[in-house]
Amino acid sequence: MSPSPSRPGPVADVAARRSRATAATAAVTAATLLAAAAAAYVAAAPPAQADTPPGIHVSDGRIVEADGTDLVLRGVNHAHTWYTHTTDSFADIKEAGANSVRVVLSSGDQWTRNSPEDVANVVDLCEENRLVCVLEVHDTTGYGDQYAPDAATLDQAVDYWEDLYPTLAGKEDFVMVNIGNEPMGNDDATNETWAAETSAAIQRMRSIGYEHALVVDAPNWGQDWKNYMRPAAAGVFAADPDANTVFSIHMYSVYNQPQTITDYLEFFVDNGLPIIVGEFGWQQTPADVDEDVVLSEAERLDLGWLAWSWSGNTDPYLDMVLSFDPATPSAWGTRIVDGPQGLKATAVEAAWFGGGGEPTEEPTEEPTEEPTEEPADDACTATLRVAGSWPGGWQGELTVTAGDAAITGWEASFTVPGSTVNNLWGGVHTTDASGVHVTNAAWNGSLAADGSTTAGFIATGTAPSSAPAVTCVAD
Template identity: 40%
Template structure:
């Protein structure tokens, strides 16, 4: 009898299964979604994040940053929000942020910063509290799944109680889905986002499976923990091998905990189709001001880090593609015409003005900007953000030959050929009672390295400078591993630091600062060194 019942049950099941399969509707994407290791749009087109973070919660008046970030060709901005640990961003403010994202054709990753360093940093919120915040602003997010990603909580654990990350993250995802959020969700790693204990890596599959929509992407923050190519490739490779989606949700070119290998981070992200979001646009404090990409929220005043991430190899300008949701799927493949040969005028010891005949574009996208390159031994991307046909270069070295060429980019990211090259030599400068001094301070040190910041340059002359050059000698075995607010070159142990366009002009008595990170042999003493300064 028991055997007969089993056969009947099996027969019924064989009838029910095809009926259930036939009745189930095909799954339709609501908006941005996970597909294997990739993020795709609702139409199935792959989308790779190329963007930066903007600290909106502390700088709510800097709404122009959205268009400025877009002007430098980013396709994504990660927006810092708070539910009360810092100035709170309520539903009306979030609605305005959402509007700015759409107006500027940016995919926006909205992140709750309140959770930063939970378990180690006083005042940090739990992930559960972060979900409560998202619930409070849900009205501003309804219907935004095509261009808004919700990063539930930034760096939700410090280095304490890290084992709780898996259950807390799983619970947060479940609550978000229970509240009706259908957005692509992003979850940060513990260990201040760097996952050096591999808690997120080793539990990612379980967390992903807990999302009823299977629509969660994991975010790793790469700073000092990721200072070698081997560490970077191993971590990214682990997620690709597991078939799980990952983005580099934060990274920098330098940090107090070590020197991240930003070149490998960006190259690997590009070769693997992994998104990256650099930290951060502007307004950093607390000793990490060198992570500002622009000075005072001004897109025309890129720092060395800003130049690197926007205009460098595998950078945003080179690799970013606008989401097709905004019309970025244009079929325009026609490159703009080659711009005219630049002409140099107003050449001084530290600058020159270049003009050229404008490019034209017949592909329908319209010109998006020009990239101006200068060569001084090696190619150095200088600018790529506007459709002007002239530019004034500053911060050049006296008595130095420069070669400059121009290329144009259209709205579909097609590049023209290079213009013919113009060569000019800056003047020798001098005169006017110029002079300067420089002095440095060791800010931080650890086994194998140290940070000197600031190196303060002061104009001691009677007239304004247009640029400055500082030279110093490192002890034997010490090497430069990073720098900010100056261009550094080395010859043996001699280091030369040159001002940038935004900090070379100093009134009499005024000062500017730069910094650098150096490696040292074990047991050696960190040293600020002595400096020789020359002004032009």
């Protein structure tokens, strides 16, 4: 599978991710300096406007709709700007259970500019598919960092939004504007300007006429691991004359410990500041992300999230579906769509579209009978395929399918000579002299007759040239 454009680009993506993973081990900027900067900014900020903005807006630290209905974003990111032909993805994302989609756009500073006509079509697709549309400019990714020499400033992003204003005016009920993606990298001098630059961008957006809920990303490649956004957030929020700004944190390798996730999200909740997890994955090369805690804490605190990403990543382990085909979900996609605290379990359609009810429907009837016999030895089958490969490593995907009767647990076994399986998700694995053994996770062991689930993994070594044989046993 040949690499394709991703975030922030085929070459820069790897370098940027390495930079972020390395930077996460560095010392945090002195708390006293941050506190002083934040206090100074709060003092200088103008008072917030009392009038309630139209459409989606912030109320008492929460995101709500025009009628005051709570709006909890539960959706995915879609790399539209690099794959403008994949317009069917909007319907597919809705079918997966999402109530929102964060759409990647380009201002033309790093990638091909999305025209007003193209953006108007995106907005129409969101409305047709009853999705809250979070539009973002990706060209600001990593500004000031050595790995993003061509990144645009937030002010340049606002130039683009100014051109789009006639297209987006009046769409406040279901469109949110994410001014710039991950607007600064890891350069300290640049990051120290984050509060001032972000506030200036917000105020300029308001002067243009935007009444939409605005979303602002954290610096440090969106992860704020040096805590520039957290102490300055109150001042930035106060700088918005409409008091209608939402903060977005991106959770990748910095967020591999439960307490780190909890502490960051609770700070905003405790201080009455609106926050969403605008991006997160299950892994950021080469480090793990505690995605289960991201999901469970977002559910506990009633916060929104948008998983990265539907498809088209240079590193395919982040694809939720392969080649934009919803019929071939990855284990990551299965986790987000069908797993605990996932889309089907928690996403509620926006009330403006006529939603506002429960998430996915429950079965109308309980099973009337228990199985009269234990499953036979062929109660399940399993297959293994190579989802992607690179020098020295590869990604595998295991698919387990129940037989003619429902099962409550499974174990699949296979051998991959010359390779070592690491970082498996969607199951629990052990390795011994006879091969690799994968048992189900707590959430995907029970399968209906003919039902299937997937598990995935990253392996070191050379990918097998043909699919290894897999045995499967079930309870």
